[in-house]
Amino acid sequence: TNNIITCTAAVAWEPSKDLQLETIQVLPPGPDEVRMKVDFTGVCHTDAYTLAGHDSEGKFPSILGHEGAGVVESVGDGVTDVKPGDHVIPLYTAECKECKFCKSGRTNLCQRVRATQGQGVMPDGTVRFKCRGQDVYHFMGCSTFSQYTVVSKHSVVAVDKSAPAEKSCLLGCGITTGYGAATKQSHIKGANVAIFGVGCVGLAAVQGAKAAGAARIIAVDTNNKKKEFADKHGATDFINPLEIHDKTIQQHLVEITDGGLDYTFDCTGNVGVMRSALEACHKGWGESIIIGVAAAGKEISTRPFQLVTGRVWKGSAFGGVKGRSELPGIVLDYLNKKLDVDSFHTHSRSLAEINEAFHDMHGDVLYVDL
Ligand code: NAD
Numbered sequence: 286t287n288n289i290i291t292c293t294a295a296v297a298w299e300p301s302k303d304l305q306l307e308t309i310q311v312l313p314p315g316p317d318e319v320r321m322k323v324d325f326t327g328v329c330h331t332d333a334y335t336l337a338g339h340d341s342e343g344k345f346p347s348i349l350g351h352e353g354a355g356v357v358e359s360v361g362d363g364v365t366d367v368k369p370g371d372h373v374i375p376l377y378t379a380e381c382k383e384c385k386f387c388k389s390g391r392t393n394l395c396q397r398v399r400a401t402q403g404q405g406v407m408p409d410g411t412v413r414f415k416c417r418g419q420d421v422y423h424f425m426g427c428s429t430f431s432q433y434t435v436v437s438k439h440s441v442v443a444v445d446k447s448a449p450a451e452k453s454c455l456l457g458c459g460i461t462t463g464y465g466a467a468t469k470q471s472h473i474k475g476a477n478v479a480i481f482g483v484g485c486v487g488l489a490a491v492q493g494a495k496a497a498g499a500a501r502i503i504a505v506d507t508n509n510k511k512k513e514f515a516d517k518h519g520a521t522d523f524i525n526p527l528e529i530h531d532k533t534i535q536q537h538l539v540e541i542t543d544g545g546l547d548y549t550f551d552c553t554g555n556v557g558v559m560r561s562a563l564e565a566c567h568k569g570w571g572e573s574i575i576i577g578v579a580a581a582g583k584e585i586s587t588r589p590f591q592l593v594t595g596r597v598w599k600g601s602a603f604g605g606v607k608g609r610s611e612l613p614g615i616v617l618d619y620l621n622k623k624l625d626v627d628s629f630h631t632h633s634r635s636l637a638e639i640n641e642a643f644h645d646m647h648g649d650v651l652y653v654d655l
């Protein structure tokens with residue numbers, strides 16, 4: 286089908302302004318491209334960050350959104366892995382299976398479409414969105430705040446049709462990020478773990494740690510309202526660092542865990558928390574995984590002796606998950622009730638209310654009905 290689709294999208298015209306509902310034109314998919322109907326999308330802090338103008342790669346006007354689910358409408362030449370009618374999740378971390386990164390077996394950070402994705406264009410350097418006669422940029426290779434979008438074939442995966450899209454969209458970013466980061470740590474079975482920040486990402490990490498058989502799972506959050514959620518997802522302890530006096534949170538954690546944690550995860554994006562998480566690790570082997578994204582220009586620090594004495598500082602994006610190879614299995618974990626996704630779905634809104642969804646995000650996980 287070589288037609289142009291006319292539909293509605295929420296367009297980010299300029300930084301710090303509300304998104305504007307617009308009638309847009311979505312061009313047909315080119316070679317190696319997929320056009321999909323977006324049924325549902327989540328709203329993530331990264332969308333808000335870019336809209337606020339903090340993202341150096343942020344381009345305007347653009348269509349934001351990267352946590353979506355929907356159905357393939359049409360495909361361009363050279364697309365064999367998905368077909369019209371397939372239920373799909375777009376991937377902001379692509380997987381081409383052919384580049385040096387994909388073939389390394391050591392990372393999920395495919396670089397095949399990375400440069401153009403960062404510039405807000407398709408791999409051929411052009412865009413598939415038009416609004417009021419103007420080109421509109423893509424975002425993170427996904428642009429899910431539109432009823433239809435076009436993505437690279439490397440940036441989309443078909444998943445089980447029985448997964449409800451208003452839930453499975455959440456696997457496009459936050460939940461997979463936390464769950465993947467925890468389940469991919471090779472020695473987490475029987476381990477003592479601390480998770481700093483139990484929002485969407487941190488709670489999913491709690492679930493991953495539990496699923497992988499961690500012994501003790503300590504949730505650390507400055508908001509006491511998160512205790513109930515942490516307990517429900519499998520945390521064994523909850524600590525509010527604001528209630529620890531006369532010592533640091535890392536000193537307290539080291540004391541109550543006979544020398545420190547085997548694994549810690551930062552799910553806050555706060556560089557001070559990242560330091561605490563590293564220093565709460567057990568001497569000799571404890572590993573701290575940075576998941577949170579710090580504000581532009583922020584730097585981490587610790588005394589190098591922390592690393593000399595065996596603690597390891599590392600990080601991951603999208604939970605280290607290879608989207609096309611591994612996300613269908615995570616959707617099955619959800620369908621088989623090994624992974625709870627339903628409880629992350631707290632609010633429903635129409636596309637017309639997307640700005641309200643942004644304004645509400647600071648307390649809750651949201652998704653938008655397109
Ligand atoms: P969220 O706002 O839902 O959760 C953050 C939690 O941290 C909240 O519960 C908050 O109370 C808690 N917190 C804040 N300051 C704290 C402190 N000093 N000590 C302890 N807890 C504190 O956010 P989220 O959606 O879960 O995302 C978490 C982070 O992960 C963000 O920085 C986000 O940008 C990042 N992220 C990273 C990836 C990745 O691929 N690496 C993907 C998605 C999101």
Ligand code: DAO
Pocket residue numbers: 329331351377394395396399458578602603
């Ligand atoms: O440079 O190859 C790369 C990948 C960069 C993307 C890393 C994503 C980090 C987390 C994004 C925030 C959540 C959407």
Ligand code: ZN
Pocket residue numbers: 329330331332351352458459
């Ligand atoms: Zn996100």
Ligand code: ZN
Pocket residue numbers: 379380381382383384385386387388394395396397
């Ligand atoms: Zn690749």
